[in-house]
Amino acid sequence: xxxxxxxxxxPHSPVREYLAKMKSIAPIFGGMLLGVLCMPHSHxxxxxxxxxxxxxxxxxxxxxxxxxxxDNAQCAALRPTGELVFAGVSGGFSGFAMTVGQIHxxxxxxxxxxxxxxxxxxxxxxxxxxxxxxxxxxGKVLIAGAVSLTAANTAMAVWRLTADGALDPSFADNGALxxxxxxxxxxxxxxxxxxxxxxTLVGKSRHPVSY
Numbered sequence: 425x426x427x428x429x430x431x432x433x434x435p436h437s438p439v440r441e442y443l444a445k446m447k448s449i450a451p452i453f454g455g456m457l458l459g460v461l462c463m464p465h466s467h468x469x470x471x472x473x474x475x476x477x478x479x480x481x482x483x484x485x486x487x488x489x490x491x492x493x494x495d496n497a498q499c500a501a502l503r504p505t506g507e508l509v510f511a512g513v514s515g516g517f518s519g520f521a522m523t524v525g526q527i528h529x530x531x532x533x534x535x536x537x538x539x540x541x542x543x544x545x546x547x548x549x550x551x552x553x554x555x556x557x558x559x560x561x562x563g564k565v566l567i568a569g570a571v572s573l574t575a576a577n578t579a580m581a582v583w584r585l586t587a588d589g590a591l592d593p594s595f596a597d598n599g600a601l602x603x604x605x606x607x608x609x610x611x612x613x614x615x616x617x618x619x620x621x622x623x624t625l626v627g628k629s630r631h632p633v634s635y
Contacts, residue, residue, distance in 0.1 A: 479531030486533060489514035489523050489542055501559045507534055511554035511567045514544065521545060522552035522569055524585060538589030545583060545591065545600070547571050552581065555613040555627075563587030568612040568625055571602050579604035580612040580627055605629050 474482025489495050498512040506529040513520040521544040526537035533541035545552055554569040565585040570578045580603045584595035591599030604610065608631045616624040 477530065484527060484531035486525065486527075486541075489521075489544065495523070498554050499557045501557045501565075503559050503563070507537075509537075509557060509559055509565055511557045511569075513551070513553055515551065519546070520551035520553065522554045522567065522583065524554070524557070524565065524567060524589065526589065536588065543585060543589040543591075550574075553611075555611065556615050558615045558617055560617065564592060565589075566615055566617075566623065568615045568627070570611045573604060576609070577604065577607050578609045578611065580610040580625065580629075582612060582615070582623070582625060607631070 476482055478484065486495070494516065495514045496512045497510045500508055500510040502508055507526050508529075509524065509526045511522065511524045514523040515521055524538065524543045524545075525541055526534040527541070528534050535541045537543070550572040552569060552571050554567050556568040558566045560566060564587055567583045567585070569581050569583070571581045572578045582596070582601040584592040584599055586592050593599055595601070603612075608629045610629045611627045612625050613627040614625070616626070618624070
């Protein structure tokens with residue numbers, strides 16, 4: 425296991441690290457599936473039921489992000505204004521892109537975020553993965569995940585997006601912090617932000633087994 429922390433405002437230079445828990449919403453081929461369960465004071469008949477005011481009977485199925493692929497929503501965070509920001513992956517055998525989207529409280533895609541509601545971040549020749557997401561007090565979005573540098577070498581990654589879904593050029597290297605520990609498989613899986621704005625990233629690092 426691996427834990428490290430670093431300031432919220434990172435310089436454009438080599439950095440620190442992070443990683444831990446994995447949240448899963450719902451993978452689906454040909455689109456992303458999001459669901460909302462009712463809390464005690466919601467509109468449903470009883471807590472724990474799908475909320476009929478969200479999407480279609482409590483489910484929001486988004487159009488495919490990638491035409492040849494699987495779209496997988498991995499994690500989500502709620503804005504104080506009610507919008508739900510989610511992150512995951514989209515792609516296929518040729519590689520996966522880290523995907524971030526935003527939906528309104530009624531389950532419809534917020535087209536003011538990213539490009540028509542979706543932001544994708546890809547790496548040439550590799551894949552990007554998202555495992556945790558945090559909405560910051562200023563509206564910006566932090567995503568923890570991983571970038572595959574080679575088939576056997578995955579590096580930890582943290583991305584920061586502006587409130588409207590663009591990569592934040594003031595964070596790390598044009599919005600992305602990538603940390604490669606030796607030739608190991610490194611995954612950033614959870615983010616914690618303290619009152620001082622310090623970012624803690626938790627995850628794991630392991631060496632692939634040779635046979």
